Each structure stands twice: as C-alpha cells, then as structure tokens.
Amino acid sequence: MRLHSKKLKEAQFSEKLGVIRDKLYRLAFCYVKNEQEALDIVSEATYKGYLAYGRMQSMTYFDTWMSRIVINTAIDHLRRNKRMTYIEDQGKELAAPGQGATLEEKMDLYDALDRLAPEERTYIILKFFVSLSFKEMAQVLSLSENTVKTRLYRIVKKLKNDLLEGEVEHV
Structure with a gap:
C-alpha cells in the first residue's frame, strides 16, 4: 500500500510540474539570462520540490510553491557565482x-x-x-x-x- 501511495505522489508531482515547467524556466532565465544555467536551476529546484512534496498540506498552491523554490534556488545560484550575467541568446525575448x-x-x-x-x-x-x-x-x-x-x-x-x-x- 505504501509503495502505491509513493507512486501516486510521484505521478501527481510530475503531472503538476509538467503544467508549469515553461513558466519555471522563464522565471529562472530572467535571473541568469543563460539557457544552461536556467535549466540547472529548474533541475535543482525540481529536486528540492520533489523531496518536500510529500510534506505539502495543500496542493492548491503548488504553482506558487514551486515558483518560490525556483526563485530561492536562482538567488542562491547568483550568490554562489557572484559574477556578471550576459544575455546568451539574443533571439530569446525577455x-x-x-x-x-x-x-x-x-x-x-x-x-x-x-x-x-x-x-x-x-x-x-x-x-x-x-x-x-x-x-x-x-x-x-x-x-x-x-x-x-x-x-x-x-x-x-x-x-x-x-x-x-x-x-x-x-x-
């Protein structure tokens, strides 16, 4: 029974994340202006979110909760790297x-x-x-x-x- 519940939680997390994935990427990209770094931030934030997902009380605020995790991860990333960021891809419109x-x-x-x-x-x-x-x-x-x-x-x-x-x- 416990294994089934865990699989269900994983499926829910994956489904909810799929809906807002692009939004989370754009949010991270606004901070670092670099495609690879933005993907790394979203990946790290997804991992953090996945670890904490089981403890979430209400799924109503999943979007804002994950956005907050991405923001905090991006700010941590900027602090760790403390360097200037440049717009990598002029074709991407911010x-x-x-x-x-x-x-x-x-x-x-x-x-x-x-x-x-x-x-x-x-x-x-x-x-x-x-x-x-x-x-x-x-x-x-x-x-x-x-x-x-x-x-x-x-x-x-x-x-x-x-x-x-x-x-x-x-x-």
Missing part, C-alpha cells in the same frame, strides 16, 4: 511582447536589473516578466499584498532613477 523598445534600451534595462539586489529583482521579474498579480506575488513571496505593492513601487522608482541617471551620463 521583455513583455509588444514593447517597442530598441535593443539599446533593452540592454540598459537589463544592466539596471543586474544592479538590483537579487531580492529586489524578484519583484520586477514576478510583476513584469511573469505577469503575476499583486495577490499572486504576495503568495509566492509569503508577504502581505500591501507590503508587496510598497516594495515593488519603491524598487520601480529606484530602477527608473537608475535608468534616467544612465541616460544623463550617455548624453
């Missing part, structure tokens, strides 16, 4: 579709994002690259919705100031 930014403007944005602390970058990635609502962000970050809004607005202001200062320097 910005939201329909944004009419030039390549130079996008590079400025990515440079400014790289200057943010990994924890700050998380807010920008979740809101603008993964398109989560404030409520979903609050669930992923285990914070209140108001705290998420306040921190995001502060980080956006910091990012905007950084980008505007960069424009002045180039002129």
Whole structure:
C-alpha cells in the first residue's frame, strides 16, 4: 500500500510540474539570462520540490510553491557565482511582447536589473516578466499584498532613477 501511495505522489508531482515547467524556466532565465544555467536551476529546484512534496498540506498552491523554490534556488545560484550575467541568446525575448523598445534600451534595462539586489529583482521579474498579480506575488513571496505593492513601487522608482541617471551620463 505504501509503495502505491509513493507512486501516486510521484505521478501527481510530475503531472503538476509538467503544467508549469515553461513558466519555471522563464522565471529562472530572467535571473541568469543563460539557457544552461536556467535549466540547472529548474533541475535543482525540481529536486528540492520533489523531496518536500510529500510534506505539502495543500496542493492548491503548488504553482506558487514551486515558483518560490525556483526563485530561492536562482538567488542562491547568483550568490554562489557572484559574477556578471550576459544575455546568451539574443533571439530569446525577455521583455513583455509588444514593447517597442530598441535593443539599446533593452540592454540598459537589463544592466539596471543586474544592479538590483537579487531580492529586489524578484519583484520586477514576478510583476513584469511573469505577469503575476499583486495577490499572486504576495503568495509566492509569503508577504502581505500591501507590503508587496510598497516594495515593488519603491524598487520601480529606484530602477527608473537608475535608468534616467544612465541616460544623463550617455548624453
């Protein structure tokens, strides 16, 4: 009976992960901007998630739970490597579709994002690259919705100031 239950849990985990696999990859890629490193992060996060999956109380929040594991794994990866990341594949579009930014403007944005602390970058990635609502962000970050809004607005202001200062320097 115990073996059957374990196989069922494995199948559930695999099925749920299959649904959000691409989202998790995009999330990791936003941090490292390198395909192989993003795949490594998702793989490590999947392993961590699999180990903890049996202890999950509610399957309702699997998506946000796995997103949080990927975010933490990506931040740990950045801290371990403490190096600059570069956009490996110019063909991969990180910005939201329909944004009419030039390549130079996008590079400025990515440079400014790289200057943010990994924890700050998380807010920008979740809101603008993964398109989560404030409520979903609050669930992923285990914070209140108001705290998420306040921190995001502060980080956006910091990012905007950084980008505007960069424009002045180039002129």
